[in-house]
Amino acid sequence: MANARSDDIARQTPAPAVEEPPRKSDLTRQRILDAAARVFSERGYSGTRLTDIAARAGLQAGSLYYHFDSREKLIDEIMHLGTRRTHAAAVERLAALPPDASPLRRLETLIENHLLLGLEQSDYSSASIKLIWQVPADIRERQLVGQRAYGALWREELEKARAVGAIRPDLNLSTVRMMIAGALNWATDWYKPTGDSPTRLARDLVEMVLHGLARAPAREAGPDGGVADPPPATSRPRR
Amino acid sequence: MANARSDDIARQTPAPAVEEPPRKSDLTRQRILDAAARVFSERGYSGTRLTDIAARAGLQAGSLYYHFDSREKLIDEIMHLGTRRTHAAAVERLAALPPDASPLRRLETLIENHLLLGLEQSDYSSASIKLIWQVPADIRERQLVGQRAYGALWREELEKARAVGAIRPDLNLSTVRMMIAGALNWATDWYKPTGDSPTRLARDLVEMVLHGLARAPAREAGPDGGVADPPPATSRPRR
């Protein structure tokens, strides 16, 4: 059985630092998680064997069970951490924007954050993105619950943008949200480091998404000074 | 071993009708394919057992091997048929357009076709779409080869549209193509028949995608009379 520190409750409410001296095996646990996040995001759900994870973490497969009750618990935790991390990063980056940033600028930030995390910055994020539809239905259900908070963040921003007239009023925002998610998540699958840089990719995606949402660039979008949404940097065709 | 009619070659070049009287078991083979397409598209790659497929086709699991050499061959064929079917439908629908249809109208047609097939009209199409990233890497490679033709069709239409100035010149068309694919394919996963109708969904997706690509609706796009791309039917916010 897995050691006590790995229980769900512990994950929810970090124990008071007083009576919990850091156990040395927490490091191993961390190594396992990192390894699993990497392997899962590289090889997918059905392509990943516990042996692979163990090997990368420098252990024997059987030893994983000292830290995790089952393969499924491990996946759950990876994905859970992934969405939490993506969400946290999004909140952080939004907070870092100047308070008068336009709603479009905020959407842009959300898009960039999601894409960059999924593409290169976090094995956990890309694992949680890629795995969501590979994983058996019961795991997926659990994860979708966890993703509600992140989804809500998107919805809020979209609604805010619509409220000030920055985006078109005639689209179903759920559809819009799902579509953006699709475009972004798909990218984690087909993206090859040999092509455009993630930054460049993000720029194109932002351009494309926003100008499907934004009003015609000719007129100004909202009450803000129009800081965001500059005209395309170049008009020379690419590829 | 599978019977001779199921060989790859037969699939590539339909045998001359003269010396190939229809064997009765071809019906069974067809039933199996249909069943497999359905089950795979409902339960995904790792969620589908040969037993499920056999049951739906009214057979015992072992009997499948009379028609197919392996589970993998079966998947290959399902997906292959799926992309071929999607491609064929697209070509057909494009051909059915009036010859003077605008490039945007043609893109719209491509999007609609893909979405509707994937959402409800064809188990093969949705299987090929959903499975592509669930399936082990070697199968995926084979499939991606088969998808080139379909991808080329999209690329042509996009390039044509760009050539006449109907879409923005500053985006990487590969990125655009992938992004559209993502948005569409993702929809096959999250779509629930309880929400908007597929047609409605298609409308919103088309609107969103094209107005990320189209120039400002104010001016006319191409040499054609501007048949396509009417202003949004309603401007009352939805949801």
Added chain:
DNA sequence: AACCAATTCTAATTGAAAGTAGAATCTAGT
């Protein structure tokens, strides 16, 4: 230096699903 708990290893066991072999049945043509 002996002990105890924590951690990891080795060597099974288990279980699920794919795949196989040969027997049974069905169908068409005689």
Added chain:
DNA sequence: ACTAGATTCTACTTTCAATTAGAATTGGTT
């Protein structure tokens, strides 16, 4: 009705990866 080939069934066998049990090791404590 009889037979040959085609088709399907039943009952294995295989395979592979997850999981478990118990032995070994490690590290810190007295």
